[in-house]
Amino acid sequence: MKTYVAVDLGGTNIRAAIVDEEGKILEIKKDKTEASLGKEHVMAKMEELIASLGGLNEALGIGLGIPGPTDTINGKIILSNNLPDLIGYPIADRIRKRFNKPTFMANDVKVAGIAEALLGEGRGSNNLYYLTISTGVAGAMILDGKVLSGFHGHGGEIGNMTIDPNRESIGGLNKGAAESWVSGPSIVREANKACNKKFKHAGEVFEAAKSDERAKAVVERFKDDLAVLLAGVCFVCDPEKIMIQGGVMKSAGEFLSDVEERMRKLLFPGMRETTLAYASVEEAGLVGAAMLAKSELA
């Protein structure tokens, strides 16, 4: 049985694990990130965690899952709110040299997408799109079991795609950017405005939409906007499946089939077999880091 080291570097915790080729977590270690203590501190913690794994010697490679835009080619963080001190630092290089194993790095969305492609809903398909709809909106194209990073490592940053150029710019994103209209916080923002309420999360808005016409209008626009975004992805890469994950998917029963129907109406008749699916792999961020190493070593 082939095994890989997986590292999930988050703003709060670092986790390191030994994962087998079928995605089973055999061993896991965890520690606080303590990013405020600087990059040397974080890197040393990561190294300690990896070194403490009993299965380290047998592992064929190391995969690192990192939040936010990542330069997968050079193994560096491009942008990060939680780990600003690590921006530009050659993380993958350092880990590669320290442990003398092939080391690969990609952002958390891409890594989860690979997990889904190799182990979950996407198994057996060679053209997939993976999307997270949560606080942020980002995606990853997975072709033949490998994630497309793009020239600058920004492939999949579709949260900034324009879905309606007539709307305002929010939080520095483009006017009418997808993330400003289909993310969890955007649903809450629009519903609070429309209903003059203080919804706590998108789930409450979907619930309210069952009896409140104003909340319903917000949800209907969300469905239209998401359909436009997904159709745009389909026109570029025509995936077999779009697998969706993220907090907003807790309410998928309230919107996913409508979005699929509206997306298909926007597609050419010959493209309408593309399905929307729930992402299904548990611990995809950690397991996916191992699958990144597996896919790159395949």
Add this chain to the structure above:
Amino acid sequence: MKTYVAVDLGGTNIRAAIVDEEGKILEIKKDKTEASLGKEHVMAKMEELIASLGGLNEALGIGLGIPGPTDTINGKIILSNNLPDLIGYPIADRIRKRFNKPTFMANDVKVAGIAEALLGEGRGSNNLYYLTISTGVAGAMILDGKVLSGFHGHGGEIGNMTIDPNRESIGGLNKGAAESWVSGPSIVREANKACNKKFKHAGEVFEAAKSDERAKAVVERFKDDLAVLLAGVCFVCDPEKIMIQGGVMKSAGEFLSDVEERMRKLLFPGMRETTLAYASVEEAGLVGAAMLAKSELA
């Protein structure tokens, strides 16, 4: 020197050629398509043309370039105004069996994109986008020298991508579809409306925009719309270069640098090295059919 058979099947003419691996056309034959006489007639013509090529025996494979959406996996035409009788017919299979050579088929835009990737502006890059802006608008993603067809063979049909959902639907496309606002005919349509004139082609509109504010407004909107479309492509696949071809590019001097600047403003700072380039390969439709065979046999 390796050689390939290239076939360019058009609504008016069929051309068959022997092309070497560097894209040099060594031999070329041409005949009328006469599509109205039915698929058997067209297929027999194609076979005759190929059979008449002196370099046929030595050729390693056959590439077919076909207009419109094409099922590259099964080698069939999906949709066609000019060749309706051939829709769904197993063109590639028949040619493969008749000549006993590996045979590949893709639409004319994808084929031209491969030519550009292997021989032209895209040489040396492994992540490219190719776009035609002519009567229609369509694209092709070229990764590691191979074109992305997509699950249904519709990858690259970005003419139907929504760039502004508030605009009308034209010719059966989606509301605010790219092709309805950045194609040659769309520029002429909008300028005729704005200026109450009868422009013949987009080049006249770009010329008029130098002195007529109303024509200028049409051109400025075209630039904004094209920037939104291209930025959308970048957010999905983050290409190194976007190579553009088509009739509207005759006026590229009047818009391309502005579009590049506006596109970059829409991108995240770390993505702004992506360049717009003129497609440069001559006879890309024919030469690209050979490059399709070369790339698939590589």
